[in-house]
Amino acid sequence: xxxxxxxxxxxxxxxxxxxxxxARTWGAFVRRPASGAAVGTAMMFALFSFLAHxxxxxxxxxxxxxxxxxxxxxxxxxxxxxxxGGSSTSRWARSWGSAR
Numbered sequence: 036x037x038x039x040x041x042x043x044x045x046x047x048x049x050x051x052x053x054x055x056x057x058a059r060t061w062g063a064f065v066r067r068p069a070s071g072a073a074v075g076t077a078m079m080f081a082l083f084s085f086l087a088h089x090x091x092x093x094x095x096x097x098x099x100x101x102x103x104x105x106x107x108x109x110x111x112x113x114x115x116x117x118x119x120g121g122s123s124t125s126r127w128a129r130s131w132g133s134a135r
Contacts, residue, residue: 064070083091090096
């Protein structure tokens with residue numbers, strides 16, 4: 036501690052702090068469960084950018100791709116909630132004697 040009550044500065048060797056910061060950030064990213072999906076998406080995007088039709092990187096193509104991805108994502112979120120919570124319609128039907 037310094038006289039003003041602030042912690043003393045620790046000297047970091049030149050260039051080492053940035054590498055440690057990047058390593059720490061990369062390690063935190065890799066430990067997340069979604070990192071595999073993010074890396075796979077980036078790799079597929081890069082692959083299609085180089086191998087696909089030259090119009091793949093145009094604005095209309097990106098808009099079309101993101102529109103379809105958004106629709107699938109919304110449906111997938113709904114299905115996930117149904118799978119986690121169970122289908123409430125079957126419980127409701129059973130309570131009224133409609134389903135056996």
